[in-house]
Amino acid sequence: MELIQIFTLAALQGLTEFLPISSSAHLILAPVVTDYADQGLAFDVAVHVGTLAAVVGYFRHEVVSISSDFFRALLSPAARSRESRLGWMIIIATLPVGVFGLLMKSLVETDLRSPLVIAITTIVFGILLLVADRIGKRQRDEYDIRWLDALVIGLFQALAIIPGTSRSGSSITGGLFLGLSRRAASRFSFLISIPTILLSGGLLTLDLMSSDTPADWLSLGLGAGLAFITAYLCIHYFLRFIETIGMLPFVVYRFILGGLILLFLV
Template sequence: MDFIHAFVLALVQGITEFLPISSSAHLILLPYLSGWSDQGLIYDLAAHLGTLGAVILYFRRDLGRVLVGGWQSISGHGVSEDGRLFWYLVIASVPVGIVGLTIYGLVAGQFRAAALIAVTNILFALLLWWSDKSARLSRDFNAINLRDALLIGMAQAVALIPGVSRSGVTITAALFLGLTRQAAARFSFLLSVPATLMATTYGLYRLLFLPAEGDVLMFSLVAVLSFLGALMAIHLFLRFLDRFGMLPYVVYRLVLGGLLLVLFI
């Protein structure tokens, strides 16, 4: 992997990971347009480490309170609001862990077909538009309950299918449940932490059984640039969310999905 490849890959992965525009659709289009080969597991891992670091840094105060609340509930000091959120995040992460381990072969193989990614990108973009258009936007973050966590967690499991978009489908579910845009996005971002931790851990496990390859400098570059891209994307997304809603992302996904259909079908 050369510098330009690493630079583009890291920024694309970092920026698209948390926006509701499907990072997988971009990552399949990138090699087609550039002629680059697949970057390999080690650089995927670097990119995920970067995005994980970004969301942890951005929500460090929320995550700190959640971890303290979770520890207090485990150690018998009662369940506070932060403690409940800890368990909601744990419960919401179970479906994606179970489904991911069950169908990993399909996700890494047949599900990466360009036609499928194009279709899921378009269909779930329309679903995102519908949820935003019909949303009551009447429930704030503190109103999230166990039912919400379970339903959003099940929606997150669907995002294992490339083209769906993890952030897109979890925000879609949250909006259908009546949460405000900010509450939906905040819960989606917090929920990405355990999901990305699981994916990164599994990537490290798989890496143990593969020949050592990759360059330390390029690995570091991809991680750092993914971190910076993700940090910028999270900040700008939340800043302009209430002003523009989901329509810009829906339009972008429809165009991207159409482009994939034209190029690959």
């Protein structure tokens, strides 16, 4: 792979994984727009590792606190805390994407990767994000999430199996509809991305293990590193400014992207 291709695809993955604008749409469309050769499964795994390392690294204190309190509460119910409860909510929110991912894997890899599907989902879920941002009460934080809330957010996240939907965008939309603040909806979306990326990365790794394609370790390492840097910075600045800027800039971007796809690629 050429250096410019590695940089472009890794930066796209790092930025779009956590912004509500769909990483899958950008990675599917990038070879079409740029005439790059397909980056291959190994590179997809590498950039997933990079984004996973970024979100775990950014939320390292929360991950340690939630994990330790969760297992402590399993051993002693009297030790239950809001962190252990949040751990259960993360698990519940992850269940739908695991189920839908296994059931729809073959369909997603074939029929749903078309530019028309991506354009429609990009625009439709942009509208839903705008509506949720406008009508949501934005009064709750992630520690107020109940099991039914977590399940609803998980179902929204599962819709992101369809390219163009955006995993972070759909789960944030669900959180906003349920009255979470923008920051809380985003933080919970990023936290549930950890097991979700682990699941998707695990499936990609299983596919990769059955492939005989030789690995370009330099390209994979650069891709993972660049994805880590861009994803970490994206999470930091998104959470810092999201309460101020709102979701409108991302909605406008989705409308423009969907319109361009319909105009030039459909």
